[in-house]
Amino acid sequence: MTPVTGQYDAPRQKQRERSGILEQMWLNRFDYLYVLPAILVMLIVIAYPIYYTIDLSFFKTPPSLQLRDKIFVGTDNYAAILSSDVFWRVTMNTVVWTIASTLFAFVLGLGAALALHREFVGRGVLRAILIIPWVISAVAASYIWKWIYHSDFGVIGAVLVGLGLTDRPPNFIDSVNTVLPSLIVVNVWREFPFAMIMLMAGLQTVPEQLLRAATVDGAGAWQRFWHVTFPHLRSVSTVTILLLAVANFNSFIIPWIMTGGGPASASHIWITHIYELAFGRQRWGVAAAYSVLLFLILMAFGYFYVRALSGSERKDHGE
Amino acid sequence: MTSLYLGRAIGRGIVVAAMTASLLTSSVLAAPPVDLSKWSPEYVRSIAGTEEFDTAADCAKVTPLDYTGRLTFWYQGVFEGDPDLLRQYYKDFFEAFRATYPNIVLEEQALTYNDLLDKFRTALLGNAGPMVVRLQILGGVEFASKGYLQELKPEDVGYSTEDFWPGAMKSVTWDGKTYGVPTNNETMAFIWNADVFKRAGLDPEKAPATWDDVVKYSKQIHDTLGISGYGLVARKNAGNTPYRFMPQLWGYGGGVFDEATASPTYSQVELNSPQSKAALQASYDMYVRDKSVPVSALTNQQADNQPLFLAGQLGMMISHPSDYNVMLDLQKKATGGDQEKAQTVIDNMRYGLVPTGPDGKRAVVFGGSNIHILQPEYVDGGKVDEPAAKAMVCFWTSPEWSLKMAYAGSNPGNLNGFKTKWMKERLDSIRFLDVTTSMLPYGVPFPALPETPEIMNIIVPDMLQNALTGTMTVDEAADDAAKKVEEIMGGGGL
Numbered sequence: 001m002t003p004v005t006g007q008y009d010a011p012r013q014k015q016r017e018r019s020g021i022l023e024q025m026w027l028n029r030f031d032y033l034y035v036l037p038a039i040l041v042m043l044i045v046i047a048y049p050i051y052y053t054i055d056l057s058f059f060k061t062p063p064s065l066q067l068r069d070k071i072f073v074g075t076d077n078y079a080a081i082l083s084s085d086v087f088w089r090v091t092m093n094t095v096v097w098t099i100a101s102t103l104f105a106f107v108l109g110l111g112a113a114l115a116l117h118r119e120f121v122g123r124g125v126l127r128a129i130l131i132i133p134w135v136i137s138a139v140a141a142s143y144i145w146k147w148i149y150h151s152d153f154g155v156i157g158a159v160l161v162g163l164g165l166t167d168r169p170p171n172f173i174d175s176v177n178t179v180l181p182s183l184i185v186v187n188v189w190r191e192f193p194f195a196m197i198m199l200m201a202g203l204q205t206v207p208e209q210l211l212r213a214a215t216v217d218g219a220g221a222w223q224r225f226w227h228v229t230f231p232h233l234r235s236v237s238t239v240t241i242l243l244l245a246v247a248n249f250n251s252f253i254i255p256w257i258m259t260g261g262g263p264a265s266a267s268h269i270w271i272t273h274i275y276e277l278a279f280g281r282q283r284w285g286v287a288a289a290y291s292v293l294l295f296l297i298l299m300a301f302g303y304f305y306v307r308a309l310s311g312s313e314r315k316d317h318g319e
Numbered sequence: 320m321t322s323l324y325l326g327r328a329i330g331r332g333i334v335v336a337a338m339t340a341s342l343l344t345s346s347v348l349a350a351p352p353v354d355l356s357k358w359s360p361e362y363v364r365s366i367a368g369t370e371e372f373d374t375a376a377d378c379a380k381v382t383p384l385d386y387t388g389r390l391t392f393w394y395q396g397v398f399e400g401d402p403d404l405l406r407q408y409y410k411d412f413f414e415a416f417r418a419t420y421p422n423i424v425l426e427e428q429a430l431t432y433n434d435l436l437d438k439f440r441t442a443l444l445g446n447a448g449p450m451v452v453r454l455q456i457l458g459g460v461e462f463a464s465k466g467y468l469q470e471l472k473p474e475d476v477g478y479s480t481e482d483f484w485p486g487a488m489k490s491v492t493w494d495g496k497t498y499g500v501p502t503n504n505e506t507m508a509f510i511w512n513a514d515v516f517k518r519a520g521l522d523p524e525k526a527p528a529t530w531d532d533v534v535k536y537s538k539q540i541h542d543t544l545g546i547s548g549y550g551l552v553a554r555k556n557a558g559n560t561p562y563r564f565m566p567q568l569w570g571y572g573g574g575v576f577d578e579a580t581a582s583p584t585y586s587q588v589e590l591n592s593p594q595s596k597a598a599l600q601a602s603y604d605m606y607v608r609d610k611s612v613p614v615s616a617l618t619n620q621q622a623d624n625q626p627l628f629l630a631g632q633l634g635m636m637i638s639h640p641s642d643y644n645v646m647l648d649l650q651k652k653a654t655g656g657d658q659e660k661a662q663t664v665i666d667n668m669r670y671g672l673v674p675t676g677p678d679g680k681r682a683v684v685f686g687g688s689n690i691h692i693l694q695p696e697y698v699d700g701g702k703v704d705e706p707a708a709k710a711m712v713c714f715w716t717s718p719e720w721s722l723k724m725a726y727a728g729s730n731p732g733n734l735n736g737f738k739t740k741w742m743k744e745r746l747d748s749i750r751f752l753d754v755t756t757s758m759l760p761y762g763v764p765f766p767a768l769p770e771t772p773e774i775m776n777i778i779v780p781d782m783l784q785n786a787l788t789g790t791m792t793v794d795e796a797a798d799d800a801a802k803k804v805e806e807i808m809g810g811g812g813l
Contacts, residue, residue: 151614263617
């Protein structure tokens with residue numbers, strides 16, 4: 001019968017904890033006052049837009065009406081989106097775009113980081129050169145690549161025709177089959193330096209003694225990488241992959257400038273499609289519903305990101 | 320073809336009929352300053368330089384020249400495809416306005432054609448619009464119908480409605496009320512490279528007479544010389560696409576609705592009519608079957624076709640009169656042998672009327688821009704300085720400036736502009752102006768509907784891209800586009 005006492009004690013314990021928290025808050029009230037402006041700003045610039053977008057997603061906004069005259073339609077926008085062919089096509093493009101861009105940028109970044117981790121003449125210069133794609137403006141990069149890819153007078157086409165390898169310049173961005181892979185190449189080119197920098201920082205944490213010990217034990221290059229280096233990079237790799245995935249899911253500039261989502265919507269990803277729905281077609285309600293879905297997916301990424309960060313922090317503290 | 324909601328159609332029919340009647344009546348009461356029935360290159364030459372106008376004196380009657388105020392103004396400005404000459408006139412205009420109204424603090428912002436609508440819509444949602452805006456011709460009705468614009472007619476700024484093209488006035492009219500004043504109006508023409516024609520075995524001095532001829536010529540040029548024949552443009556969200564495809568669509572007897580008829584009612588979607596499909600088929604034949612047009616047509620704008628043409632890699636295209644000046648500008652920037660090559664192309668540039676359809680129908684987009692004053696509640700700060708706003712409208716739509724601001728690429732919105740000495744000077748200095756001016760009577764205004772920007776910038780280019788990429792057949796693409804138009808006209812659609 002002893003548990004009975006415990007059952008009576010539990011609410012009191014909770015009450016004590018609650019009053020303890022309130023007491024703590026009261027004791028630290030000035031600290032809260034200091035962070036209040038920041039909290040208010042966050043509420044205005046983050047919480048309100050989120051609330052407004054969710055609210056707007058339940059309304060219809062025909063192009064002939066002002067936004068303030070919007071019509072309540074409940075969950076119709078969500079139903080319309082989920083039952084539309086375009087949604088699934090754009091979602092497939094987004095998945096391919098995000099996974100391929102993230103994967104290739106990470107792998108290329110890892111290779112570059114490993115190569116640049118060794119001492120050699122000109123390492124600094126090479127590192128600076130490799131960072132260039134990441135630091136130049138995405139808008140400028142998009143226009144440059146558009147010119148490189150141009151189906152009539154592009155640089156690649158001119159070189160290939162000049163070398164006699166083909167009669168006509170290859171069609172990179174004016175074909176529904178090649179446009180997405182072509183844009184992914186540009187995106188990977190722009191993003192791999194970010195992965196490289198993150199992983200180079202991670203490589204600094206790999207203990208030299210372990211690598212030397214592994215060498216003494218007869219481990220080859222691949223075994224040293226797989227059993228010593230890579231486990232030390234796991235946390236930074238997780239964070240890098242998550243950050244790249246979120247950035248790619250949210251990508252706008254490259255596909256919008258280079259193709260505007262075309263041809264025939266073959267390079268439309270969620271963000272460009274949402275932009276077109278909202279600003280080109282004034283379907284604010286549908287665009288808001290899309291944004292809410294995107295928000296939920298990104299929140300899931302965010303959750304894993306925070307988990308990965310706290311995991312690495314715990315590890316740093318030897319927990 | 321499917322009937323839309325009958326009530327809405329009848330309503331529109333009544334409005335359009337009333338509008339037409341009022342236009343006819345008013346033209347009887349107050350005659351236009353020029354005789355539109357006599358319109359020809361000879362007539363335009365005969366009236367050029369016959370009248371003097373004093374802009375400052377005219378606008379002083381609207382807003383005193385010593386008026387003190389503040390004005391925010393957004394306008395569709397010059398872009399990469401415009402000639403340097405036009406850039407200079409834009410500079411001169413704002414200098415002249417500031418000199419004429421020294422006490423009006425003017426905060427102007429130029430935006431490109433493709434950015435203006437998106438930015439303006441966004442600003443309006445946040446009540447952060449400018450006091451005055453100069454929009455592309457297809458934009459006005461959308462904003463008027465939503466109540467963003469003030470009623471504004473030429474008489475409010477010292478001019479008469481008859482001073483402007485009737486087609487242009489349609490584009491600022493919604494539900495029988497006027498919401499703006501036309502600044503400039505344009506019709507494009509057909510441009511070709513005589514040297515390319517000659518080398519391809521075509522008559523170098525003769526433009527293709529019909530759109531079917533364009534398809535044939537394009538193939539012949541491509542097959543003989545290995546270069547692109549016709550400068551097709553099919554990019555989405557780019558004004559260049561409807562300006563080049565709609566003349567073809569109308570020429571074949573098609574349309575989005577019945578906008579190419581004398582009294583359009585916009586009651587029935589015609590995008591999937593046999594005539595419209597024939598027009599789409601012509602584009603398909605050039606892009607897919609014959610591969611005789613630039614492959615980059617799906618991501619290109621006209622600005623991309625210009626260097627191709629100058630490099631002698633493109634035989635013909637629809638274009639502004641300003642392209643002659645653009646070519647001169649580009650040629651100056653070329654170096655070495657390229658400069659000589661470019662000169663050869665310029666010497667061989669020819670302009671002609673836009674081809675007709677199989678039944679002899681000739682049409683071109685009646686383009687241009689209009690200037691509007693916003694309702695105060697949508698303006699940043701919540702106030703519109705009315706006298707300052709009217710001063711700007713008066714100044715830009717004056718005979719002098721509506722001509723100068725359209726010097727190389729367009730035509731004056733104010734018909735009196737054709738009578739100025741600058742028009743005479745322009746006729747002497749801008750080659751091929753005659754041809755594009757002659758196209759004006761064939762101008763068809765875009766449908767005066769709030770949904771038009773979406774139809775022209777998204778649905779029509781989508782239709783082209785779906786057909787040209789093989790994503791859909793020509794029939795399917797046309798049916799799909801017609802369905803989308805029906806949906807949005809019914810207030811739905813994703």
